[in-house]
Amino acid sequence: MHQRDDPHDDDFPAPRVTWRVPDARRLPALEPYADVVGRVPDVMVRETVWDTFDGVLAAAGVELVRGEDGTWTVDRGEGPERLADRSTDAPVPELAVHLRGRPLTAVRLRDTTTSLLVLHSRDGRVRAEVADVRVDEGSPDEAVLRAGRWWALADDGSGHALVRGVERALRDAAEDADTDAGGPDTDGGGAAAADRAPVPRLAPLRLPSTSHRPRSGTAARFVVDALATLRADVVRVDPLVRRREPDAVHALRGSLRRIRSVLAVYRGALDRDASESVRRSLGAVGRAAGTVRDAEVLAASVQMLAGRAPEGLVDDATLAGLVGRMGSAHGDATAGFDEVLCSAEWFSALDALDALIADAPPGPRAGDAVRPFVERRLHRERRRMRRVRDAATRSADLEVLHDARKAARRLRSAIDAAGGFADAHRHLGRLRRAQASLGDGLDAANAVAALRHEADFTAGVLATVGRQRADRRLRRGRELLARL
DSSP: OEEEOOOOOTTSOOOSEEEEOOSOOOOOOOGGGOSEEEEEEEEEEEEEEEEOTTOHHHHTTOEEEEETTSOEEEESSSSEEEETTOSSSOOHHHHHHHHTTOOOEEEEEEEEEEEEEEEEOTTSOEEEEEEEEEEEEEOTTSSEEEEEEEEEEEEOSSOOHHHHHHHHHHHHHTTTSOGGGSSOOTTOOHHHHHHSOOOOSOOOOOOOOOOOOOOTTBHHHHHHHHHHHHHHHHHHHHHHHHTTOTTHHHHHHHHHHHHHHHHHHTTTSBOHHHHHHHHHHHHHHHHHHHHHHHHHHHHHHHHHHHHHSOTTSSOHHHHHHHHHHHHHHHHHHHHHHHHHHTSHHHHHHHHHHHHHHHHOOBOTTTTSBHHHHHHHHHHHHHHHHHHHHHHHHTOOOHHHHHHHHHHHHHHHHHHHHHGGGSSOGGGHHHHHHHHHHHHHHHHHHHHHHHHTTOOSHHHHHHHHHHHHHHHHHHHHHHHHHHHO
């Protein structure tokens, strides 16, 4: 007997299988498979899709939606993600890496109507739910432009006969549906379907690509692909930096450095003027990020040195004041970097990087076969690394050691980008260890330099401990450099 029922609670699994239904067909009769079929009143949700007038978010595969209750969700291709504390204003900071100063506007209205059936087995337990979802979309000023419809099946994971029968009935009824639109193959494909993440909504509208793709197997294509991968890292990390997530600035700085390393090591594949312009632009932003990171590392280094100091020699109150002042300096640097991320300088740098990837202006080596090109450039970079290494192993100057660390990092980034095009990965472990040892030593030395400006006994103790650590780690770094 048909009756109304309540939908499942929040612990019930998400839909396991979905079918795209291209027409107005009715759900099959499910009463033969369940003891009770409960019907939940239809629910309609109206949402507004936001974008720029020229569809920047759609071109990036990002969908920004505002619900009737004022909450915002963003879908970057992995399903909707709710944005916290954005109930009134458009969440520009979350998407600034895409918008780059462009204003947002409502571009589409979306009505989602869901009919839900709740299926009970003979023992009264809820075994499955079947949803019939219809999505209608149109511009705010025009009639409906698109419509879509899905059936979705969620179950309790028990493999009950009721579930198997319902799935079979739905599959048979939808067997001529468009299987490319997110549903399983016509044979049911239980395992394959379970791996999909069904999202009952129309796919974001994407603008056609106008990018120029160099020929596969060439040096230009290799560099463009490497830059596109690293650019995706920047786009992913940018919102985390704006939310001040831990280590986000460090991750962004590292991504910018890797892009600059690829452009420097693999010169000749793309136009030199365009590449160097991007390197300079990203370098300016990277230095601003470095100011934040240096302040963060300094505060952490002082804390670490306090933990290594002899017991009883560090006054807790003095240490707290010292760490507090360094934390305040870190906060000021972070606030300054927030302004950089909202500046035309950062947006112009991103635009230049996008243009370099999209246009791929050819350099003198653009058409070279990728493997010999990569091997030649890595050979040249290793020779550069040896020159810097030889200077560092004979010198105690911190600037020389810093140059050696940067050279090791640049070579490591170039090898990472090379992937399977070069047999050089055996050097990565050595480069990583040398870079880490030199980095620890230089961080300790920088902490010592900062502590010398403090005129108290605790700072003197920490400076002594830091000097010892710097000497040990830098000596180890020189040894590792000598083995490269």
